Amino acid sequence: MADRSDRSDRQSFSYACPMITNLRRMKMKFLAITTAVALSLAAGPIFANDKPGEGITVRPVYQPTVEEMFQARVLFRALEDLGYKVAEPQEVIAQTAHLAVGTGDADFFTDSWDQLHNVFFEEAGGEKVMTKVGTLVQGALQGYLVDKKSYDAGVKNLGDLKDPKVAARFDEDGDGKADLAGCVPGWGCERVIEHHLTEYGLRDTVTHNQGEYNAIIADTIARAKSGKPVLYYTWTPYWVSGALVPGKDVEWLSVPYTSLPDNAKANTEFDGKNLGFAVDSLRVIARNDFLKANPAAKKLFEVAKIDVIDISAENKLIADGEKKSSDIDKHVTDWIKSHQDTYDSWLKAARGTN
Numbered sequence: 001m002a003d004r005s006d007r008s009d010r011q012s013f014s015y016a017c018p019m020i021t022n023l024r025r026m027k028m029k030f031l032a033i034t035t036a037v038a039l040s041l042a043a044g045p046i047f048a049n050d051k052p053g054e055g056i057t058v059r060p061v062y063q064p065t066v067e068e069m070f071q072a073r074v075l076f077r078a079l080e081d082l083g084y085k086v087a088e089p090q091e092v093i094a095q096t097a098h099l100a101v102g103t104g105d106a107d108f109f110t111d112s113w114d115q116l117h118n119v120f121f122e123e124a125g126g127e128k129v130m131t132k133v134g135t136l137v138q139g140a141l142q143g144y145l146v147d148k149k150s151y152d153a154g155v156k157n158l159g160d161l162k163d164p165k166v167a168a169r170f171d172e173d174g175d176g177k178a179d180l181a182g183c184v185p186g187w188g189c190e191r192v193i194e195h196h197l198t199e200y201g202l203r204d205t206v207t208h209n210q211g212e213y214n215a216i217i218a219d220t221i222a223r224a225k226s227g228k229p230v231l232y233y234t235w236t237p238y239w240v241s242g243a244l245v246p247g248k249d250v251e252w253l254s255v256p257y258t259s260l261p262d263n264a265k266a267n268t269e270f271d272g273k274n275l276g277f278a279v280d281s282l283r284v285i286a287r288n289d290f291l292k293a294n295p296a297a298k299k300l301f302e303v304a305k306i307d308v309i310d311i312s313a314e315n316k317l318i319a320d321g322e323k324k325s326s327d328i329d330k331h332v333t334d335w336i337k338s339h340q341d342t343y344d345s346w347l348k349a350a351r352g353t354n
Helices: 002-050 066-081 094-103 118-123 148-152 158-162 164-168 189-199 213-225 288-293 295-303 308-319 325-338 340-351
Strands: 060-062 108-113 130-147 178-181 206-209 231-236 250-252 280-287
Touching: 060 066, 060 094, 066 108, 066 130, 066 295, 066 308, 066 325, 066 340, 094 108, 094 118, 094 280, 108 130, 130 148, 130 288, 130 295, 130 308, 148 250, 158 164, 164 178, 178 213, 189 206, 189 231, 213 231, 280 288, 280 295, 288 295, 295 340, 308 325, 325 340
Parallel strands: 060 108, 178 206, 178 231
Antiparallel strands: 108 280, 130 231, 130 250, 130 280
16 A cells, blocks of 8 residues: 555656646746836836937027037037937027027027027017026126237226227228227127227227128237237137137226116126126027927036036137037037036936936
8 A cells, every 4th residue: 555655646746746847937937027027117217218309300500600519519419319319500690590499490599698699589589489598608708808018008998999099009901990800790799899889989989890700800810919909809718818818918908887788787897807798608598399398408408517618628629720510529529528427417317307
């Protein structure tokens, strides 16, 4: 009986083994499936948020000024990393750029000066159709400068040019009036300069020379380098202040008092001088409907910031000959690599909106 019982037990066990094995296999398979599903569910939102702009084309606009392409392309690169397709930008002057956004011909403009371009912003529809988002660049300056020799000789204020003898020092064409290398029509700065010439009584002694700025300023730099007196308008960030260094080659002029077009109020004081222009910020303006539909892009515009010194340094590379489109792209790549943690924090913030 014992032998028969043992055989029966072994026989029962032999039948049971395949069942146990199959059950174990089924259990392991079930665990594998449920684990995979759990991982998929956990990872799904991360992967989904990695490219929140997937399938969406954005339409930027910027000025046809190579020195403004760097900061714009940094944002374009970030948008692409968020999955957006960036269309070929329209290239138009600042006033038209604001109109393009306001009328819906573009989604955003990357270089709107908060104070200087506010009139363009309002004329294009203002807050009803678009929004100033974030502060891309802080501490942007504008103003008038003269060569160091003239400054040290006593020409320290734009109002000094009301004196015909002082103005004649900067006469380039022999008409007895000072020649001011000025601002391109449509940029916004020309409105302030024209206002100043009238407000400070300089119409009879100063000529505002306008045209292609790079050509005008190149002639101004050449005159300064040859030791001749110069009077010019410029802004920062821009490469000119690397070629003619304030405090070394040239000096900022003060103005008699603050007076801006349309009675605008702004801080015009910098380093103990009244420069006559608002100490400004560069901001992104974007259509309200675009921002509502694209919270990731909105967050990017809110958090992105580039140091004005970095832009001036990049502009100096342009002035030194690195001005091809491929050069600008390399500048963007180099800047991102040297500010990787900052750049990644922008993307992280934007991805967290979905």
